[in-house]
Amino acid sequence: MAVQPEGTPCWADAMSSDLEGAESFYGEVLGWTFAQARSEFGDRTEAYADGRAVAAVVPPVPGQEGRSPWCLYFAAEDAVATAERIRAHGGEILTGPVRVVDLGSMCLARDPGGVVFGLWQAGTHEGFQAVAEPGAYTWAEIFTRDPATSDAFFSSVFSYRQRHMEDEEGDFRIYDLGERTVLGRMEMGEEFPPEVRPHINVYFGVGDCDEAVARAVGLGGELRFGPMTTPFGRFAAIGDPQGASFSVIDTGTTEGEMPELTDVS
Known part of the structure; x- marks a missing residue:
């Protein structure tokens, strides 16, 4: 790439x-x-x-x-x-x-x-050689307890355009570069224990979310959320045996209508 x-x-x-x-x-x-x-x-x-x-x-x-x-x-x-x-x-x-x-x-x-x-x-290493396919980086979301500060910071540093999506589960925004969506931002509510630090959650593509979860748990990993099917794919949050959090997503399995997004001025 x-x-x-x-x-x-x-x-x-x-x-x-x-x-x-x-x-x-x-x-x-x-x-x-x-x-x-x-x-x-x-x-x-x-x-x-x-x-x-x-x-x-x-x-x-x-x-x-x-x-x-x-x-x-x-x-x-x-x-x-x-x-x-x-x-x-x-x-x-x-x-x-x-x-x-x-x-x-x-x-x-x-x-x-x-x-x-x-x-x-x-330099000679340009970064990901594959994205948005099984085994490759597919998506990421900023998890922050101070969404206004993170929104202002990342948009100032990288010139992101923001769009807002809010539902009953909390405040969510996406960041665009030009016409390309590159990142999400989620507010960390009370459901996140105080010891969970703000972080970026990285998603990797899989062919079957449930099979990936079963393999992870069988190898000593921890299922932390899901699996859940959304308009964007079926995903789950996992902790590896050393506690590192990441998510897997099957973008070929979807459910529901895509949400409406509002530009943030």
């Missing part, structure tokens, strides 16, 4: 203290295969779906204890300039920007509401 416009989700990695266990779990649940870990890249191990790079598994890194186990990275044309915008709008830079040999430049940041995310300025 080509380099994506700034603000597009372009890569994801899972931080794990048991890399072998993580590879076994995600290999069975999502069908991933893995490259050999490379010490020059901090023992980062790249994951593949049908031979195409879709994510990575990395060991814990000092100074990154505040990040969620799964981290979503957004494309940046100039990571240094984007990091400056993050600071200017009340965010915090946790790591970088730092050059990763010829692969590109990365940065970890936190929004004013506590949501940790990454930036990736592409």
Whole structure:
């Protein structure tokens, strides 16, 4: 895939203290295969779906204890300039920007509401080689306890256009880049225990949601929500054996009418 416009989700990695266990779990649940870990890249191990790079598994890194186990990275044309915008709008830079040999430049940041995310300025590694298919990144949602702050921050940093959808379950918005929808934002209500930090929930595509859940639970994972069928697909939230949260979605199984969305001025 080509380099994506700034603000597009372009890569994801899972931080794990048991890399072998993580590879076994995600290999069975999502069908991933893995490259050999490379010490020059901090023992980062790249994951593949049908031979195409879709994510990575990395060991814990000092100074990154505040990040969620799964981290979503957004494309940046100039990571240094984007990091400056993050600071200017009340965010915090946790790591970088730092050059990763010829692969590109990365940065970890936190929004004013506590949501940790990454930036990736592409070099030879452009990001996801497949999206929106089984085993590949398909969708993501910001979960925040301070939606107004997160909305203002992300739209200022990445020039997102916002559309609003509200139902009886809470406040939800989607973020668009031009005419392309790239991200969702969900308010964390009282149903989220205080110990659950603001985060970005990453969805990976599967051919059958229920089968993926059964495999995950059988391997020591935890079903946290669902499965539930929506107009966007049948999905479930899962915790891996080390506690990292992610979701799986079968976009071919849908139910109900698409909701109406209202532009936010």
